[in-house]
Amino acid sequence: MIRFILGKLLYLIPTFLGITVVAFGFVRVLPGDPVLLMAGERGMTPERHAEVAAQLGFDKPIWMQYFDFLNRLLHGDLGNSLVTKKPVLTEFLSLFPATVELGLCAILIATLVGVPVGVLAAIRRGSWFDQISMTTALIGFSMPIFWWGLLLIILFSGILQWTPVSGRISLMYFFPSVTGFMLIDSLISGQKGAFLSAISHLILPSVVLATIPLAVIARQTRSAMLEVLGEDYVRTARAKGMPPSRVVGVHALRNAMIPVITTIGLQIGVLLAGAILTETIFSWPGIGKWMIDSISRRDYPVVQSGLLLIAAIVMLVNLLVDLTYGLINPRIRHK
């Protein structure tokens, strides 16, 4: 098992190196000068500009800048934000819980709704439920997130006034951040109504972020289930006189979940990408919004290191999925 994990980690090294190139290159390809943006509307003299650029190392050839970046990375230094001057890692860690909270909530919604819908669509193949749910899933999958988010805001926040438009909790509540997770912090704070306020802020962005993964998971579950239901061992379970709930819920589902778990794992990447749009629409103070703000400020260190951290998380989650895969599928279990 340890060998297996080490082997997988070894594979991650070249991938990670590739990502450093992309992350470093991407932000520099964008037009715009971070030094000029720092100066703001007043502008600066060419001498002052050169001085600041030299201070930040932007005067060096691009390949030297890249190796400086790599060198600092190897020493565990992700750099400081050009705007706030704070270490990138500190900023990341303070914002990351918000994104995790949103992402977990979204993947929970996507899984808890998507898997049962897919199973039901498969066992009632061709029924109106199957057709309606799969058409809805296709629409959900094709929906542009920002538009879908705005539609929901108009309906639920604007017309019905059920949920707030943005943020993580109502301004009425104030308490220190203990875990960074608003749901937990609001509970610990003991303030009346704080938890409900946190939930009402979380629900709409979670639904928006869950939409695409939900559609993918439902469709994947349905097709995996259909395949498994035709297998000989499902017939055996029926021949043993097992009730249909057990045939489907135990014998078929366990096997159908193998590809679905992979899908759910792959959705983490989609989720982080989706978080960028969702957080921007809902002013959710997570890393998605942080990235968008930093890109518009051409905050090179934040963008390149932030991308790197996000990529590292996606890779780590994929590794975890590989490991869970062995738990659920005994045929590839590692000794």
Add this chain to the structure above:
Amino acid sequence: MALLTIRNLTVRFATTAGTFTAVDGIDLSVDKGEVLAIVGESGSGKSVSMLGVMGLLGDTATVTADEMTFDGIDLLHLTAAERRRLIGREITMIFQEPIASLNPSFTVGFQIEEVLRLNLGLGRAASHARALELFRAVGIPSPEEKLHAYPHQMSGGQCQRVMIAMAIASNPRLLIADEPTTALDVTIQKQILDLLMKLQEDYGMALILITHDMGVVAETADRVIVQYKGRKMEEADVLDLFEAPRNPYTRALLAALPENATGDRLPTVADFMAEAGQ
């Protein structure tokens, strides 16, 4: 009284090209403790008719019969729950592909203990002990260890033994074996057949053996039904069938056995059926 009686069994499948009749008016009866062989080539409807009896065909299949009774119980008008009280307890079935017939995600121990716990109401310890006993009865080596094995860690022959152990777990009165040895090695085939025959005798259960192997028929069956294209061609005691086959199709099957070959070329079924004008 016969244990299982079937009159005019018909199984139709709805396909995109219209209705396909897989089994066309089969009559069949099995007595207590009897071994009945159903022979026929692929597509003769022998498996489908038995899956129809078990209620294991999908939604596209329509099973009709003038009569279908098991020990006086009308199988045609059972509710799903009533059927489950019979299927897997009184009537059990084993299949052609033993490895594929076992669930790859669960240990074989889980799969047999599930039968014991859900169908017979045994507790955890009792079902474990009984599973061990059954594994010994079907000749699985180091049974305690094998209870924790997954199907992919066992050979085809061992998997079929597990299937047989599950099938006899509830002391059924009828075991349907659908080509139980076809997917196995020749040496293992003999062992599995011997095991089935021994258990059939020990447990006093009736056995319906579906096969396309005339050798298997000769060795095991009391009575034989020959099926072709969904119809019954002939039904006879096993000795009569081999000595004096009445139907041209039966003669064709026997003549097509390599060991009966006389000329340079093995005769095919078509030769005989053309002769019989069928």
